[in-house]
Amino acid sequence: TFDVSAPWLNRVIERRPRQYVHAVDGVSFQIPRGTTLALVGESGCGKSTVARLLVGLYTPSGGQVQFDGADIAATLAGPQAQTLRRRMQMIFQDPYASLNPRWKVQDIVAEPLREHGLVTDGPGLRARVAELLQSVGLSPADAGKFPHQFSGGQRQRISIARALATQPEFLVCDEPTSALDVSVQAQVLNIMKDLQRQRGLTYLFISHNLAVVRHVADQVGVMYLGRLVEQADKRTLFATPRHPYTRMLLDAIPDIHMTGRARTPVRGEVPNPLNPPSGCSFHPRCPHANARCQQERPALLSLHGVRVACHAVEEGRI
Ligand code: SF4
Numbered sequence: 001t002f003d004v005s006a007p008w009l010n011r012v013i014e015r016r017p018r019q020y021v022h023a024v025d026g027v028s029f030q031i032p033r034g035t036t037l038a039l040v041g042e043s044g045c046g047k048s049t050v051a052r053l054l055v056g057l058y059t060p061s062g063g064q065v066q067f068d069g070a071d072i073a074a075t076l077a078g079p080q081a082q083t084l085r086r087r088m089q090m091i092f093q094d095p096y097a098s099l100n101p102r103w104k105v106q107d108i109v110a111e112p113l114r115e116h117g118l119v120t121d122g123p124g125l126r127a128r129v130a131e132l133l134q135s136v137g138l139s140p141a142d143a144g145k146f147p148h149q150f151s152g153g154q155r156q157r158i159s160i161a162r163a164l165a166t167q168p169e170f171l172v173c174d175e176p177t178s179a180l181d182v183s184v185q186a187q188v189l190n191i192m193k194d195l196q197r198q199r200g201l202t203y204l205f206i207s208h209n210l211a212v213v214r215h216v217a218d219q220v221g222v223m224y225l226g227r228l229v230e231q232a233d234k235r236t237l238f239a240t241p242r243h244p245y246t247r248m249l250l251d252a253i254p255d256i257h258m259t260g261r262a263r264t265p266v267r268g269e270v271p272n273p274l275n276p277p278s279g280c281s282f283h284p285r286c287p288h289a290n291a292r293c294q295q296e297r298p299a300l301l302s303l304h305g306v307r308v309a310c311h312a313v314e315e316g317r318i
């Protein structure tokens with residue numbers, strides 16, 4: 001199991017000067033090895049912030065982010081930094097922006113191998129890159145090409161090959177297929193699932209798309225304004241969502257078997273994450289809100305293996 005927690009974090013700050021990003025507070029979860037936890041929520045819920053905190057792209061303004069029992073910021077500043085970076089890799093949303101357009105695929109995929117001193121000789125690097133490209137369904141001959149010679153889906157495969165170069169155990173995937181055509185998304189997701197099975201990879205998968213989550217996740221965590229509001233295994237969450245926000249998100253999924261149209265659009269807008277509503281921050285949008293909800297923040301409680309933060313669920317009102 002990998003333990004991830006950001007228990008004391010109220011606000012995080014990017015490495016660049018004084019630029020605040022979405023707050024995260026009290027988010028912690030465990031991901032069994034070889035499985036996928038998907039974090040879902042609308043934009044502004046802090047799910048990408050969690051991803052970026054984990055790989056050290058953001059540093060917390062207070063508190064600490066822990067991974068596998070260790071403080072990430074402290075680890076990245078110490079002698080274990082290389083080891084952590086090797087174990088945990090990230091796949092980004094935009095394969096256009098994350099690949100250097102002036103580098104050949106050979107150099108892009110070989111970069112982490114060089115950086116970590118894993119393979120240094122030319123023939124060794126070429127062989128290893130060929131193997132990595134094949135593992136994502138590309139040809140060794142593709143190593144001599146530039147990123148612009150590939151489609152979006154192929155570029156994301158190149159990103160995946162690069163991420164796998166250090167033989168990581170844990171992959172943080174931030175909307176890895178959101179920039180791709182719908183027809184290509186399933187291909188990339190299936191490659192990721194195959195690689196997970198073959199290599200025992202653990203994924204933290206960030207997505208706003210519940211259809212994608214349904215395809216890839218073992219467990220689902222639902223975030224709202226920087227907090228985890230529900231976490232359950234995928235079947236339970238889709239069959240019997242407990243939190244009103246989870247229900248709202250699920251009700252808005254297009255019913256692909258019926259009309260292709262959304263059933264009930266999501267109500268209201270996400271408030272400013274830096275100035276969240278009092279009590280349960282979902283109360284202005286919640287059909288079950290009452291006076292207690294406006295005043296008291298619900299704790300994340302475990303009920304029959306589901307974690308949920310809602311007074312109405314706790315009181316048995318819904
Ligand atoms: Fe709705 Fe209250 Fe539950 Fe928040 S605590 S989700 S406002 S019922």
Ligand code: MG
Pocket residue numbers: 043047048175
């Ligand atoms: Mg995002």
